Amino acid sequence: MGRTFFFGSIHGPMECRLPVDVDQVQQGWNCFLSHPLDFFESTHPSRLQVFLNRFKLIDHSIDEVIWKADQLGPFSVSDAVKLIVQAGNFPSPAWPKVVWGNNVPSKIMLFHWLAIKQSVPVRVILFKRHILPPNHSLLCNWCMNEDETIEHLLLHCPWSFKIWAELFRWWNLRWIIPCSVEAFSFDWFYGMGLNASKYWKLIGPATLWAIWIARNDFIFKGKFTCRSVIVRNIKLKVFLWATNLKLCHGFQAYVWDQNPFLLFS
Template sequence: MVKDLCEQRGGTWNWNFSWRRNLFQWEEGIVTRLQELVDPVILSSEEDRWWWRPDPDGEFTVNSSYKFLMGESWLGEELEVDAAWIFGQLWESPAPSKVIAFSWQLLYDRIPTRRNLEVRGILGRDTPWECLGCVGMVESSLHLFLHCPSAMMVWYEMFRWLGVIIVIPPSLFLLFEVMRGSAKNVKMQKGFVMIWHATIWSLWKARNNSMFSNVSFTPKTIVDDIKVLSWKWSITRLKVSPSMFYEWSWDPGDCLLR
């Protein structure tokens, strides 16, 4: 404890360092520098407590830590207004936290795609670098989740399922904005964002199953998985009346309006 290194003299607290052995000569210089650092600190008789610096009141909250990480993880680059808004909306979803966190990492391009692993020198020269959903293209985040023909088929089917006609946009940010903006009200917005997360998560799981378990990367199977997963989330996480799976498969928008 810090208080064990102090003693009170004449109403003031002073540092009193004690060591279990005699210091080596080179250590004495380190202690001197330490003393110079701590001497300006004014000690009080109040009980020590933790203080969370990112919050003005010193209290740790998930909200303050999220804002802190948002500022730090962009490595000094400022977010565009639209991108910053989307990052804020990303968490307004009933999807599981680990799934939202993955989507957050994806938009920052911080997931372990083959392209990112290659850039970091983790993949060897003989390691395959191609996307598992097509042939001849590097597996980058944008390609795997958006521009790969298999991924595009999944997204087209998702929007058709939601009753929305779409031309695939050039970025995942715009894709998120289009899906969220297609909803008729706040209830549907939460549901559509949840389905967006379910699609991202299912594409990643399908990629991993194909890579590690030799399971075919098939758009139809991925679409079916998304419908099942989003239906399960809708039952346990959405504040709407539960629906049967056949109802959800037929018209999720109607189920979200209940």
């Protein structure tokens, strides 16, 4: 009996045959090459044989791949990240707690993550990736004064800032917007107070998404949405999410719109 495996090579396949006795598994591999090896390839068979000799094949069994980081064997990204962090002594980032599992739709969570990772396709990012031509304008469509970066579009543009300011007035808050989306995310996640934070965990991502959708509608559809409509849609969308999460009730819509602090006073 025998088993044959084929390994890719620059010039052709390399055939490796393992002779297997019916009564006893022979420890070792015999490699038969289908072509002469070049000098730089001559060390590969011996290195391959040393590697394979660490494994003992059991006859009459199905080959399978087992992920050793998990006791049950299946691979998971979370286990891989833990291994990388442990091996390299990398500090575990804190922003995943702010983004993932935040009870907002997956597409909005993904957009929030892209904004933190500086991967939203605004004009400056597209220019750096050589998608926009060199002579293309990088100015923000709303203010036409500064280049369209992620932070400028979503946070600091006068047009976007007025949306945030109206939401702050709605909650009777005074807040200075930080320089990055990540820092601002920590503000609404941890800094609004325990009762307000559970609502702002929804309001923050919803506002980022609403600003991005309004920007795309203006560029690709020629549709301009006024800020009051955007704010009203944000309030309605978040109220529906909060109702589904049992943070408030449907009959409290008027209270939500006028003075949301009464919901937990």
